[in-house]
Amino acid sequence: MKLKFSLLGLIFLLLTFMACPGMAAPPPAGKFFLVGLGPAGPEHTTLKALETIKKADLVLCHPELAVPFQTYLQGKEVFDPWKELWVNPEKKNLKPEERRELLAEKEKQRDEFIKQMKVRLSQGQNIALLTGGDPTVYSRTFWLMKGLDDDAVEIIPGLGAITASMAALKRASTGAKARFVLQTAARSFLGKTDPDDLARNLSKYNGTLVFYMGLKEIDNLLNTLKKYNPGDLPVAIVYYAGYPDKEKVVKGTLDTILAKITPEQEKWWGMIVVGRCLAGPGFEMNE
Numbered sequence: 001m002k003l004k005f006s007l008l009g010l011i012f013l014l015l016t017f018m019a020c021p022g023m024a025a026p027p028p029a030g031k032f033f034l035v036g037l038g039p040a041g042p043e044h045t046t047l048k049a050l051e052t053i054k055k056a057d058l059v060l061c062h063p064e065l066a067v068p069f070q071t072y073l074q075g076k077e078v079f080d081p082w083k084e085l086w087v088n089p090e091k092k093n094l095k096p097e098e099r100r101e102l103l104a105e106k107e108k109q110r111d112e113f114i115k116q117m118k119v120r121l122s123q124g125q126n127i128a129l130l131t132g133g134d135p136t137v138y139s140r141t142f143w144l145m146k147g148l149d150d151d152a153v154e155i156i157p158g159l160g161a162i163t164a165s166m167a168a169l170k171r172a173s174t175g176a177k178a179r180f181v182l183q184t185a186a187r188s189f190l191g192k193t194d195p196d197d198l199a200r201n202l203s204k205y206n207g208t209l210v211f212y213m214g215l216k217e218i219d220n221l222l223n224t225l226k227k228y229n230p231g232d233l234p235v236a237i238v239y240y241a242g243y244p245d246k247e248k249v250v251k252g253t254l255d256t257i258l259a260k261i262t263p264e265q266e267k268w269w270g271m272i273v274v275g276r277c278l279a280g281p282g283f284e285m286n287e
């Protein structure tokens with residue numbers, strides 16, 4: 001008798017689930033993809049990155065970055081998260097207290113945004129946050145994603161500006177027996193307390209220095225390097241690495257490069273490479 005009742009109960013439950021799909025198990029959670037697009041449009045984007053965009057329910061992307069990817073974004077829900085959330089406090093000339101407040105306010109807004117993203121993920125949606133180059137190098141996307149569990153995130157690697165730049169230079173960053181390749185930003189290299197420390201200490205070694213975001217501070221950077229390195233140390237600048245119509249390479253030395261780039265207007269899209277690797281050889285048989 002008892003068994004009969006339990007069986008009837010089970011059948012009843014099953015029928016209820018079938019009749020009310022709202023009561024069925026929730027969909028599997030979606031993923032938050034951080035997608036590296038490479039340095040210069042779809043030609044340099046991996047197939048995996050393009051596939052990820054295709055399967056995304058929501059694409060988060062700065063409008064400028066979206067321009068060369070229009071074909072892949074058609075029919076997609078695309079949203080620019082930076083417009084509301086991002087601010088550069090350096091540009092605002094703020095007092096320390098005002099700066100702290102502004103940053104705290106932005107973090108609050110970001111946390112709210114991430115809450116909304118989590119709701120979408122729990123509904124089974126896939127979200128793709130697009131970024132240029134290699135997403136793990138100098139990318140503000142990591143600020144945006146704060147609060148998401150690692151388990152919810154997948155990073156799709158992208159070709160970095162460093163790789164496209166070395167290709168444009170036709171040199172190996174590890175060439176000429178370089179003992180290291182240093183990726184840095186001008187501002188990080190010229191530390192706050194002792195701006196010369198890295199230049200002074202690293203000049204003891206044969207290495208390759210690669211600078212992101214360095215064009216605005218190039219005078220300062222070169223003057224610091226010149227104090228500790230010979231003037232004939234090779235330097236190259238690659239503007240718009242990877243862009244078929246805009247890429248430009250300027251080569252010189254610590255002594256000559258500044259004069260050579262005087263006519264250049266571009267102050268953002270350029271990589272500065274310093275080191276003997278620029279003169280080669282790229283690799284030797286006995287290495």
Ligand SMILES: C[S@@+](CC[C@H](N)C(=O)[O-])C[C@H]1O[C@@H](n2cnc3c(N)ncnc32)[C@H](O)[C@@H]1O
Pocket residue numbers: 039040132133134135136137138139159160161162164211212213214238239240241242243268269270271
């Ligand atoms: C915020 S960082 C982003 C770097 C990016 N995640 C990467 O891996 O290439 C921006 C800086 O990267 C460099 N950069 C990015 N794309 C570039 C390109 N196509 N050509 C030259 N420099 C580039 C510039 O130095 C620029 O100021």
